[in-house]
Amino acid sequence: MRRVSPLILAFVLVPFVIEAVWVFWPALQGFWLALTSWDGLSAPRFVGFGNFSDMVSDPIFRTALKNTAIWLVLFGGLSVIGGFGMALLLQRERRGVGIYRAALFTPVVFSLVVTALIWRVFYQPDGLVDTVFRTVGLGNFVRPWLADPDTALYAVIVPALWRQIGYVMVLYLAGLKAVDPALYEAAKVDGASAWQRTRYVTIPQLKGVNSVVLSVIVIDSLRSFDIVWSMTRGGPYHSSELLSTYMYSTAFQSTQLGYASALAVVIFVLALAVILGYLIRAFREES
Amino acid sequence: MIRRTGYHVAMSIVSFLWVAPILWVIVISFRSFDDVAANGLGSLPHSFTFSTYKSAWEDADEFRALINSLLVTIPAVLLSLGLASIAAYGLARYSIPFRRTILLLMLMGNLLPPQILLIPISRFVELIGYYDTLIALIAVHVGFGLGFYTFVLHGFMRDLPREIQEAATIDGAGPGRIYSSVILPLTRPALAALGALSFTWIFNDLLWSITVIRSGEKMPVTPALLGLQGLFVSSWNVIAAGTVIAAVPTVAVFLRFQKHFVGGLAIGAVK
Numbered sequence: 001m002r003r004v005s006p007l008i009l010a011f012v013l014v015p016f017v018i019e020a021v022w023v024f025w026p027a028l029q030g031f032w033l034a035l036t037s038w039d040g041l042s043a044p045r046f047v048g049f050g051n052f053s054d055m056v057s058d059p060i061f062r063t064a065l066k067n068t069a070i071w072l073v074l075f076g077g078l079s080v081i082g083g084f085g086m087a088l089l090l091q092r093e094r095r096g097v098g099i100y101r102a103a104l105f106t107p108v109v110f111s112l113v114v115t116a117l118i119w120r121v122f123y124q125p126d127g128l129v130d131t132v133f134r135t136v137g138l139g140n141f142v143r144p145w146l147a148d149p150d151t152a153l154y155a156v157i158v159p160a161l162w163r164q165i166g167y168v169m170v171l172y173l174a175g176l177k178a179v180d181p182a183l184y185e186a187a188k189v190d191g192a193s194a195w196q197r198t199r200y201v202t203i204p205q206l207k208g209v210n211s212v213v214l215s216v217i218v219i220d221s222l223r224s225f226d227i228v229w230s231m232t233r234g235g236p237y238h239s240s241e242l243l244s245t246y247m248y249s250t251a252f253q254s255t256q257l258g259y260a261s262a263l264a265v266v267i268f269v270l271a272l273a274v275i276l277g278y279l280i281r282a283f284r285e286e287s
Numbered sequence: 288m289i290r291r292t293g294y295h296v297a298m299s300i301v302s303f304l305w306v307a308p309i310l311w312v313i314v315i316s317f318r319s320f321d322d323v324a325a326n327g328l329g330s331l332p333h334s335f336t337f338s339t340y341k342s343a344w345e346d347a348d349e350f351r352a353l354i355n356s357l358l359v360t361i362p363a364v365l366l367s368l369g370l371a372s373i374a375a376y377g378l379a380r381y382s383i384p385f386r387r388t389i390l391l392l393m394l395m396g397n398l399l400p401p402q403i404l405l406i407p408i409s410r411f412v413e414l415i416g417y418y419d420t421l422i423a424l425i426a427v428h429v430g431f432g433l434g435f436y437t438f439v440l441h442g443f444m445r446d447l448p449r450e451i452q453e454a455a456t457i458d459g460a461g462p463g464r465i466y467s468s469v470i471l472p473l474t475r476p477a478l479a480a481l482g483a484l485s486f487t488w489i490f491n492d493l494l495w496s497i498t499v500i501r502s503g504e505k506m507p508v509t510p511a512l513l514g515l516q517g518l519f520v521s522s523w524n525v526i527a528a529g530t531v532i533a534a535v536p537t538v539a540v541f542l543r544f545q546k547h548f549v550g551g552l553a554i555g556a557v558k
Contacts, residue, residue, distance in 0.1 A: 004381050004382065005461070005462050007461070007462050007463055008376075008383070008462050009377070009378040009383070011373040011374060011462075011466075012377035012378055012386075012389065014370065014373070014374075014375050015373065015374035015393075015433055015437065016374065016389060016392075016393065018370065018429065018430055018433065019393055019396050019430055019433045019434060021428060021430065022408070022426060022429070022430025022431065023396035023397075023399065023404065023430050023431060024392070024396060025407075026403075026404045026407035026411060027396070027399055027403050027407075029407035030403040030404060030406065030407050031403070033406060033407070042438050057475075085467060089294075089298065090298075096295055096298070096299075097350060099302065100298045100301070100302045103302035103303075103305045103306050104301075104302065104305050105549070106305070106306060106309065106538075106554075107305070107377075108536045109487055109504065109534075109538055109540075109541040109548075110491070110534050110537065110538075111490070111491030111492075111509045111533070111534075111537070112491065112493065113491075113493055113510070113512050113513060113533070114491075114509075114512065114530050114533055114534045116491040117312075117512060117516070117526060117527075117529075117530045118308050118309065118312045118530060119308065120516075120526075120532075121311070121312055121315060121326065121328060121523050121526070121527055122308060122311070124328050124523060126327035126328055126329050127327075127328040127329050128311055128328065128329045129329075130329060131329030131330070132329075133409055140374075155503060156313055162305070162308070166305075169554065170549055170552050171552065174552075184465070189358045195441055206304075211321050219400075220402055223401065223402075223495070225402075225494055226493040229493065229513075230493070230513055243402075243551060244400075244402055247402045247405075248402070248405070248494075251405060251406050252405075252409075252498070257406050260406060261403075262404070263327045264400065264402035264403040264405070264406075264440070265403065267400045267402050267403070268399065268400050268402075268403050271398075271400055275380055275395065275398045275399075278398060279391055279394065279395060279398070282391065282438065283387070283391060287493075
């Protein structure tokens with residue numbers, strides 16, 4: 001290959017250094033701070049793994065961890081099922097399909113704050129949700145959805161799903177488009193039913209998309225912050241707290257910066273397997 | 288025939304339910320305060336007014352918030368794509384030592400959960416005297432987004448045929464010239480897709496804004512919308528109007544760049 005000119009080196013190094021300053025260096029500091037106790041005023045004090053052992057006896061941490069797991073299963077699982085189902089229903093180009101796709105996709109362009117406010121209007125006492133429940137005779141179930149510790153988490157998951165399903169659908173639609181139609185023809189000739197074609201042709205062909213969707217969903221779930229913060233701030237009584245919201249309020253409201261960094265490290269460790277999987281796949285494609 | 292009708296009826300209902308929350312909020316945004324107070328948020332409208340939009344636009348100063356958003360988003364998109372494209376060009380078209388390691392490190396940076404960066408970044412911008420400035424927000428968005436954009440553009444540039452570059456070299460073009468007049472024009476579809484995507488990502492951001500910006504008059508529109516809730520407690524018609532205003536720019540970008548946008552989302556999926 002050709003000799004590398006100084007200009008090309010600068011082309012690569014300048015962006016790399018910018019990312020190093022704004023991402024790599026702060027990330028290393030973040031890992032270091034996780035081993036300290038720090039109020040932001042005096043110097044950080046090294047405490048080893050003290051923050052992590054504190055977590056074991058921290059009930060809010062356990063709630064946040066449990067809620068993050070629920071979030072991963074419900075938000076992640078349902079958005080994959082919903083998105084894949086919708087993609088199957090809307091994959092064939094025919095009249096009207098464009099409109100249906102656009103309808104499902106519309107919420108994806110909104111910010112999560114906009115999504116949150118749309119649904120807060122919905123959930124208001126005597127708002128549309130309550131009205132609908134009363135109309136169909138379920139008036140007994142009506143409650144302050146976001147202010148009731150039993151329902152708050154689920155009342156936040158619904159809008160998050162509303163926005164995510166269209167996104168997952170688009171990923172699967174792209175994947176389905178890439179499946180060779182000859183495979184379906186062959187299966188049809190062999191007498192496979194529609195269900196069998198989905199099960200034995202479509203799903204195996206989507207292996208690549210599945211792993212991308214899986215990584216995106218896990219990373220998105222662990223990062224989820226905006227929607228919870230805009231709807232409940234993790235309350236009431238931490239009932240909708242996720243690790244990400246707990247980390248934020250620990251850092252910027254109670255300024256326990258060491259403990260908050262340790263919480264961030266927990267989020268990182270949970271995401272690590274997926275990040276590594278993603279990188280290994282990217283690495284293979286490069287070679 | 289019956290099956291097809293059934294399909295369209297079912298899908299029309301699903302689609303309608305999907306956009307219903309949006310339509311409902313638009314309807315509420317045009318209702319007067321008295322109407323909402325008398326009939327509740329769940330009732331059909333009995334009034335029509337633009338005063339809600341005036342309140343959101345002027346009293347809550349969403350106009351300024353929108354300007355802030357654009358002041359952050361447009362430079363951040365241009366800078367990230369500019370920097371990512373030169374890095375991708377160098378990595379894809381020249382045998383830089385450790386090129387694969389560099390590329391993967393850059394991608395890895397983007398996959399990190401942002402939580403790990405929040406505290407060090409807020410301290411760092413304070414240290415360099417840029418806390419509570421839009422410049423800090425631009426820098427954060429550029430730094431954090433670079434890895435992903437570089438990775439995608441690298442994949443795109445690598446697949447361009449070798450011959451065009453060789454032909455340009457024979458014609459006496461240097462590396463900078465080849466970048467600007469050969470490679471970049473050929474990368475336009477990928478740049479458009481990433482441009483549309485990154486515009487919405489940066490415009491819609493909440494976490495970084497509330498981490499590096501404090502004063503209300505510097506807040507972009509997405510975090511400002513949360514402040515609106517405190518300002519107009521239980522004036523849900525004004526909050527609805529504010530929500531509609533904040534949603535307009537990304538919807539406009541989406542409608543204008545629809546094909547690129549959906550294509551961009553799918554970039555990762557078909558690899």
